[in-house]
Amino acid sequence: MTQSARELQTAFTSLLATPALSRAGSPETFHLVRRHQNRLGEWFDTRLGYRLVLSATTARLVRLASPAGVVSPGPFEPVPRRALVLALLAAAVAEDADEITSTQELSDRVSVLSAREEVGVEAYDPDRFAERRTFVQGLGMLLRAGALVPLARRDEDAREGWAHQRDQVGGAYQVQREMLLRLVHPANLTAALGADPHGPRPDGPGGHGPADAAEHPARFGVMRRIVELPVCLVADLAPREQEYLAGQRPRIAQWCEEMTGWTLEHRREGVALVPDHEGGTDLPFPRPRARDFAALMVLGELVRAAPPAGSAAPVVSREVLLDAADRVRTTYPRAMTKDLAGRDAVADRSVELLVALDLLRPGPVPGSWHLMPAAARFRDPAVSVGGPQHDEAQPRPENQSALFDTEVFS
Known part of the structure; x- marks a missing residue:
């Protein structure tokens, strides 16, 4: 295998695991994505129906909606709903914050914003320990997404100290405004409003013209299940998807190996893409516990x-x-x-x-x-x-x- 092929596989699987990347937060992976953006964009678009959006400082893989619905397992231990709400509020106020901000400043801004009647959420109360802990969880989501970049190594300790009122600042961050804008993609909003998020597709290489317009929903449904789920079972597929899987098994296997380097196992009940290391899944099993x-x-x-x-x-x-x-x-x-x-x-x-x-x-x-x-x-x-x-x-x-x-x- 060539160095270029290995880099493509690393970039592809990294985007599946972390769909929002920034140059500041993940410089090595971001460099690979930028280097191979054309090929990666073609793979995601034509094989999975996803969209890769890049700028000079950010990379965002947008999992566009499909007629089959969301094909992605939820997290095994999801963060509380309240943490999600506070993360969204923190993202909103971070847009108007200075380039350098802190946990305390974002907390103050969220407290003001959440108290406004038109926002329509339960007001955030930073005087309560439980609320501060939940707010710290929400900030952690923005940090993992690359929307905030910590300025110190021990930022997690600082946030924990702030939650316990041992630290008045709670850590300082650089605001990545472009990444904040990338977290919600207009195409998904379009899909939520009932329109086709994929839009018209051009003819020719990399596009979906009339020749395969009827095929691509089945292709997307099968490929998304293979890439995103532990197992793609024939019984879970719609009739057109079953036909596509039965008729395109060699091509699907070749695509999977090309994109990931992993083996696609075929059995009577379905197929499974088996990673060659624990990092290839968000839930390794069994772990030593x-x-x-x-x-x-x-x-x-x-x-x-x-x-x-x-x-x-x-x-x-x-x-x-x-x-x-x-x-x-x-x-x-x-x-x-x-x-x-x-x-x-x-x-x-x-x-x-x-x-x-x-x-x-x-x-x-x-x-x-x-x-x-x-x-x-x-x-x-x-x-x-x-x-x-x-x-x-x-x-x-x-x-x-x-x-x-x-x-x-x-």
Whole structure:
């Protein structure tokens, strides 16, 4: 593989993980995106229906709406809604702030703005500790997006000190006004108002003319599921998308390898793009912690207890889940931490994680779950006891299974 191809893959996957980049906040990645902007823009536009917007200091990947809706998993541990509201208010007041601002100044401005009747939100009260902590969470979102750039290394400590009223300033930041403007793209506003966010597409290379106007919704639906979700299941696709996947498998696999360097695994139930490192996903599994270990062991019990693969995903009842949790607690008692005390806790914590990974889905009745095909990837995990750098009482899972427990596409 050439250096240019590796750079393209790094830039592509980095934009998927961090769709808002600034030259100040991520100079190396931003340099790669700028160097390969034409090819990246073509990939995102023609293969996924996304839009790459660049300027001299910012890069923004806009995930345009599609008829199929949003194809992107939500965060496993989302920030509170109040933090989102305060982040938006902080972004609004930062536009009018000086080039250099601080946590305290932004807090004062948000307090004034939120008190205005036309804003229509609960007024922000910086005298309450809970509000200050939530405000700090909101600022963290703007920092990660590159809209604010800290001027000191220990900025997180400064914000935490401000929340506890130990620091009157709370850290200083440089306002990136262009990035603030990029956070909300006009195309998504257009889609929210009911118009086509993609707009008319030109003929010729890089465009979507009459020849493929009927194909691109199906292409976007399939490619977005492959790139954004853990697994793209045939059963989840619309009829036109199923036809596209069946007819374009070689081309899709070639695209995925070209854009990411990762392997596209094909099975009867669907396809999955498998990263070659943990950084290729926002939710690596299993991680070396008790919660992941318990979820993996519970999943293994459920897979073993499931009936032979058929046309429908097996249904797991609450009773079956609790029995699996009991077996895990009995087999590995020293691996159960305080938050896993009791079989209900093991079951509930496991379900939260497995649902986020799309290994379980809500079943036909409350308290039941569908065991999804990709769960077979984690059948019979091997367990070893940690060495000197690990707690010897903490088993460590090692997954060595294949993706699906069915034959490869013919």
